Amino acid sequence: MMPCDMDHGSRLRWFAREVIPHEPDVRRWLSVRLRGLESCDLDEVVQEAYARLWTADIDKILNARAYLFVTARHIIGEHLRRSRIVSIELMADLEVLNIVDDEVNAHRRLSGQEEIARLHRLIEELPPKCRQAFKLKKFEELSQREISARMGVAESTVEKHLAKALRLISQKMKSAEQGSEVLKVGTDRFWKRGRG
Amino acid sequence: MVRIGSGNGDEVEGQAAAWAVRSAERELTGEEQRQLDAWLAQSHRHLGAFVRAQALWLDVDRVAALDAAPRPEPVADEAPRRWSRYAMAASLAVALIGGGLAYDRLPGRVATERAEVREIALEDGSRLFLNGGATVQVRYGEDQRRIVVRDGEALFDVAHDSARPFVVTAQGVTVTAIGTRFAVERRHGEVEVTVEEGVVAVDEAGGERRLIRANEQFVMASTGARRATLEASEVGRRLAWQRGLLVFDGQSLGRAAAEVNRYSDVAVTIDDPTLARAEFVGVFRIGDGEAFARGAAQAFNGQVVVREDGLHLMRRSNSPSH
Numbered sequence: 078m079m080p081c082d083m084d085h086g087s088r089l090r091w092f093a094r095e096v097i098p099h100e101p102d103v104r105r106w107l108s109v110r111l112r113g114l115e116s117c118d119l120d121e122v123v124q125e126a127y128a129r130l131w132t133a134d135i136d137k138i139l140n141a142r143a144y145l146f147v148t149a150r151h152i153i154g155e156h157l158r159r160s161r162i163v164s165i166e167l168m169a170d171l172e173v174l175n176i177v178d179d180e181v182n183a184h185r186r187l188s189g190q191e192e193i194a195r196l197h198r199l200i201e202e203l204p205p206k207c208r209q210a211f212k213l214k215k216f217e218e219l220s221q222r223e224i225s226a227r228m229g230v231a232e233s234t235v236e237k238h239l240a241k242a243l244r245l246i247s248q249k250m251k252s253a254e255q256g257s258e259v260l261k262v263g264t265d266r267f268w269k270r271g272r273g
Numbered sequence: 274m275v276r277i278g279s280g281n282g283d284e285v286e287g288q289a290a291a292w293a294v295r296s297a298e299r300e301l302t303g304e305e306q307r308q309l310d311a312w313l314a315q316s317h318r319h320l321g322a323f324v325r326a327q328a329l330w331l332d333v334d335r336v337a338a339l340d341a342a343p344r345p346e347p348v349a350d351e352a353p354r355r356w357s358r359y360a361m362a363a364s365l366a367v368a369l370i371g372g373g374l375a376y377d378r379l380p381g382r383v384a385t386e387r388a389e390v391r392e393i394a395l396e397d398g399s400r401l402f403l404n405g406g407a408t409v410q411v412r413y414g415e416d417q418r419r420i421v422v423r424d425g426e427a428l429f430d431v432a433h434d435s436a437r438p439f440v441v442t443a444q445g446v447t448v449t450a451i452g453t454r455f456a457v458e459r460r461h462g463e464v465e466v467t468v469e470e471g472v473v474a475v476d477e478a479g480g481e482r483r484l485i486r487a488n489e490q491f492v493m494a495s496t497g498a499r500r501a502t503l504e505a506s507e508v509g510r511r512l513a514w515q516r517g518l519l520v521f522d523g524q525s526l527g528r529a530a531a532e533v534n535r536y537s538d539v540a541v542t543i544d545d546p547t548l549a550r551a552e553f554v555g556v557f558r559i560g561d562g563e564a565f566a567r568g569a570a571q572a573f574n575g576q577v578v579v580r581e582d583g584l585h586l587m588r589r590s591n592s593p594s595h
Binding site for chain 2: 086089090092093094096097120121123124125126127128129130131132189192193195196215216218220221223236237239240241243244246247248250
């Protein structure tokens with residue numbers, strides 16, 4: 078499925094294609110389980126999961142979505158054991174969890190058309206300068222130097238605008254678009270089984 | 274290990290975004306690389322945030338390439354036109370699959386391997402030939418057919434459409450054509466435009482518009498712009514790669530070897546300087562460095578020696594000097 082000798086760019090594209098689309102679901106799944114665990118931050122669990130996936134042998138990962146869920150589960154499990162929080166319900170939940178079947182089927186990939194629409198929505202929500210720099214970078218494919226000439230600001234300012242645009246977009250990508258990805262039925266069934 | 278509760282998630286993401294943007298823009302300096310490494314070493318989470326930010330930044334290019342027009346148009350009369358763009362994306366995708374490209378290539382963005390020359394049919398009837406090691410981006414909009422040459426050389430056989438000019442950009446140089454055949458090469462910081470048929474208009478930042486006609490060449494180098502007139506046969510020779518061929522017609526063997534090595538995984542080295550200056554005539558298939566070395570050895574009564582770094586062409590030790 079994966080080419081064996083993946084370079085840095087290919088690995089990043091694999092992440093973009095195979096991992097990031099599932100992040101909103103894993104976050105939703107985590108947020109329910111981390112409720113009441115104030116010492117455990119959702120962003121941090123997700124970052125840790127990404128780091129583990131990055132260092133994993135991704136050639137062998139056939140189902141990135143399942144792998145992401147399982148990795149996130151391990152991370153919370155380790156945290157719970159370390160912090161000695163006794164929450165029988167949560168631990169039971171984590172042990173019994175069968176992530177693979179329902180949750181995987183619950184996902185629907187955005188079509189190209191939907192992806193374009195989402196990107197435009199995200200861009201429209203950026204502050205004006207950020208938006209201008211971002212469009213010049215990603216649609217006109219200008220260098221930061223060319224953008225700085227076009228906008229009449231320092232190159233370092235352009236870089237700041239772009240970094241801010243990326244941070245804002247990355248923030249928005251944490252939650253799924255309305256009515257797009259998850260079949261609620263699948264999630265509910267999954268929940269019952271998890272608690273059973 | 275996750276150090277839960279340590280640090281501020283938002284701050285980490287801000288830093289990750291800043292590093293992702295910078296490292297995508299250019300090579301980091303030694304000092305910057307040390308700073309980044311130090312930051313990544315602080316926490317495994319930093320690595321995760323950095324990977325995520327880089328993947329998101331890169332993925333925007335893929336989505337942007339799906340969409341040919343930069344600005345969303347009014348919704349009202351948009352739908353029918355948008356379809357033509359998707360049709361474009363689809364026909365490109367078909368061309369890519371037909372060419373056996375790796376599945377993870379981005380739609381709209383086309384790249385060739387070093388020893389590969391590819392012809393791609395575009396939706397408007399224009400044809401695009403990519404020389405080895407080239408990367409271009411195809412963006413067709415309603416009022417413009419746009420191609421960005423990121424690297425290497427591409428040749429365009431443009432279908433006439435005066436309502437939608439065909440615009441090629443490479444590193445600040447813009448070439449506008451209506452119906453013609455021309456090549457744009459971006460290599461080692463220079464942009465070279467060679468016109469085989471018709472006329473193109475070349476614009477560069479801060480310069481005036483130049484019209485470049487058939488058998489003319491325009492070069493934008495760090496030392497400035499220049500134009501030259503070429504023989505029709507020379508244009509044909511230079512652009513023979515579109516048929517997968519390299520043609521030499523009296524060029525020095527040294528230059529011919531350099532040209533061959535652009536495409537070949539096996540480097541051919543001419544060790545003898547007098548041999549490197551010898552004039553050479555021949556036609557070779559792109560990527561076949563070995564055939565070139567054997568052919569040249571035969572022509573000059575030399576021999577090919579295989580070493581670890583490739584093929585070496587030298588005079589026979591017992592042969593009289595030419």
